[in-house]
Structures are given as structure tokens and as C-alpha cells.
Amino acid sequence: MSNRKPIYNLDPKAYEGMLVLENYLNTSLLTNTHKELIKIRASQLNGCGYCLDIHSKDALAYGEDPRRLFVLAGWRETTLFTAEEExxxxLTEAVTFIHQGGIDDALYAKATALFDEKYLAQLLMCMVTINAWNRIGVATNLKAK
Known part of the structure; x- marks a missing residue:
């Protein structure tokens, strides 16, 4: 049994800083679908069951097709996602594994062709934020209930 404590118990101000980012994303132009696909995919890659639980429930509440969630880990092998979602x-995978070479220029060019600068910035901030949440969740051993 772990005796790790949640960040919000150890340092509420640090937790509040994360909430500022999350609240910003809630006022962004990002669609709920885009936000939840980012959050679920990054959480899969980072092994954060707590975030997977939360964001899968949120995606379903927003009307996401469960079938797309079932195959999200194999998204390249399906035709269920739009070009934008792909x-x-x-990008979510590249940001999550930034230490493996960053975001390649061809991928970034595809993103700039599909999204305006502000939307792309908001996508990147969503990716950065969920990766931070995942690291907090895994480091403090948060569990889905």
C-alpha cells in the first residue's frame, strides 16, 4: 500500500497552478472531442489509469462513440478518425515522447495546414497540461475509483 499523498494535500498552491492551465483550456476554442482525444491518448501512453478513467467518462458524456475509445490506442489502424484528429x-504522441526527437517538421507542417496558429497553440497547451497531470497522477499513485 502506498503512503503517497496527493499534491493538493501537500502543496495546494502548486495544485492551483495546474488548475489555472486547466481552466484556460476550458475557455479555449478546442472542441470537447479534441480535448478528450488528447487527454485519453496521452494518459494511455503515460499509464495514468486515474486520468484514463476521468477522461473516458468525460468523452462519453460529451457523446463520443465508445467504439472510437475502444480502438484509440490503435488509431493508425482504423478509419474512425478524421484527418484533423489523426x-x-x-502530435499528442510526439509531445508525450518529446525526448525521442521532438515534433518532426512534416507533422508540424500538417498541423499548421489544418489549424490556425491560435488553435494549434491551444492544442499544444492541452497536450502539455495532460502530460503534467499524468505525471502528477502516476508520481503520487492516484487510483481510479
């Missing part, structure tokens, strides 16, 4: 998923 670029978002590829």
Missing part, C-alpha cells in the same frame, strides 16, 4: 493524435 494529426492531433500524432
Amino acid at each position: 494529426v492531433i493524435l500524432a
